[in-house]
Amino acid sequence: xxxxxxxxxxxxxxxxxxxxxxxxxxxxxxxxxxxxxxxxxxxxxxxxxxxxxxxxxxxxxxxxxxxxxxxxxxxxxxxxxxxxxxxxxxxxxxxxxxxxxxxxxxxxxxxxxxxxxxxxxxxxxxxxxxxxxxxxxxxxxxxxxxxxxxxxxxxxxxxxxxxxxxxxxxxxxxxxxxxxxxxxxxxxxxxxxxxxxxxxxxxxxxxxxxxx
Amino acid sequence: xxxxxxxxxxxxxxxxxxxxxxxxxxxxxxxxxxxxxxxxxxxxxxxxxxxxxxxxxxxxxxxxxxxxxxxxxxxxxxxxxxxxxxxxxxxxxxxxxxxxxxxxxxxxxxxxxxxxxx
Numbered sequence: 342x343x344x345x346x347x348x349x350x351x352x353x354x355x356x357x358x359x360x361x362x363x364x365x366x367x368x369x370x371x372x373x374x375x376x377x378x379x380x381x382x383x384x385x386x387x388x389x390x391x392x393x394x395x396x397x398x399x400x401x402x403x404x405x406x407x408x409x410x411x412x413x414x415x416x417x418x419x420x421x422x423x424x425x426x427x428x429x430x431x432x433x434x435x436x437x438x439x440x441x442x443x444x445x446x447x448x449x450x451x452x453x454x455x456x457x458x459x460x461x462x463x464x465x466x467x468x469x470x471x472x473x474x475x476x477x478x479x480x481x482x483x484x485x486x487x488x489x490x491x492x493x494x495x496x497x498x499x500x501x502x503x504x505x506x507x508x509x510x511x512x513x514x515x516x517x518x519x520x521x522x523x524x525x526x527x528x529x530x531x532x533x534x535x536x537x538x539x540x541x542x543x544x545x546x547x548x549x550x551x552x553x
Numbered sequence: 554x555x556x557x558x559x560x561x562x563x564x565x566x567x568x569x570x571x572x573x574x575x576x577x578x579x580x581x582x583x584x585x586x587x588x589x590x591x592x593x594x595x596x597x598x599x600x601x602x603x604x605x606x607x608x609x610x611x612x613x614x615x616x617x618x619x620x621x622x623x624x625x626x627x628x629x630x631x632x633x634x635x636x637x638x639x640x641x642x643x644x645x646x647x648x649x650x651x652x653x654x655x656x657x658x659x660x661x662x663x664x665x666x667x668x669x670x671x
Contacts, residue, residue, distance in 0.1 A: 400587035
């Protein structure tokens with residue numbers, strides 16, 4: 342940004358703001374988005390099972406956050422960003438449902454998101470032994486599948502709490518529901534995932550743990 | 554505090570974090586580009602059309618008001634025209650004569666059928 346742009350930068354509210362403040366805000370937003378973008382991409386990818394679509398959803402969420410909420414405090418950005426992203430994922434599923442109905446109407450086979458191949462979309466191994474890479478990739482694929490198969494609200498609660506590390510209050514803002522609902526969804530998600538993934542857990546992290 | 558699902562949670566989180574770390578360069582590049590495009594929004598003033606929303610609302614309200622004020626005339630005109638047409642049909646001499654001679658037309662119709670058969 343050149344000096345004239347910085348000095349006469351215009352805020353989203355349409356009023357001129359101090360150039361230093363504008364630069365600071367841009368720096369904070371850049372830092373925040375750089376921190377969350379990769380996890381956000383994986384969270385969106387698990388939700389829609391398509392990396393390109395997930396990239397579009399994350400970029401849309403970034404643009405909407407900057408456009409509408411850049412004036413909010415930094416601590417509010419994470420819940421707001423994930424709320425926008427989750428809304429985008431839900432809208433994507435609605436559009437897919439309509440598209441599939443139309444395709445059925447015209448006698449075409451609807452797209453099946455189970456065709457998604459996590460192994461194929463995984464990047465080439467970099468500096469890892471083949472066995473370790475395979476094991477990691479398989480674990481990732483199982484985790485992606487298991488989380489994706491959860492009911493939508495459980496999936497959201499689980500990913501926001503476990504993957505993004507939002508607290509209950511932040512997750513409630515992001516999901517647009519009460520904190521009690523977040524706890525219920527999260528607890529059910531953990532229970533379902535434990536049952537589904539337990540058999541694949543390495544030896545020594547046994548099934549006895551959950552019985553304690 | 555050692556919750557029962559701590560180990561499970563740590564393993565799941567570790568698997569997720571590995572998948573984040575393994576994102577390829579092309580994907581990271583697209584994320585970076587998307588972030589900078591988003592940040593460019595800071596330099597754009599809010600869309601000007603938003604200032605026109607109140608004016609558009611007022612204009613729409615005025616239009617609706619005009620339509621409502623004008624509508625009684627239009628509504629009144631329609632029944633009048635319809636009534637005139639209906640009355641013309643009902644009072645037309647031919648129609649009434651036909652109604653009076655329904656028995657006659659019915660007899661002719663049956664007679665034709667009989668003669669055709671014969």
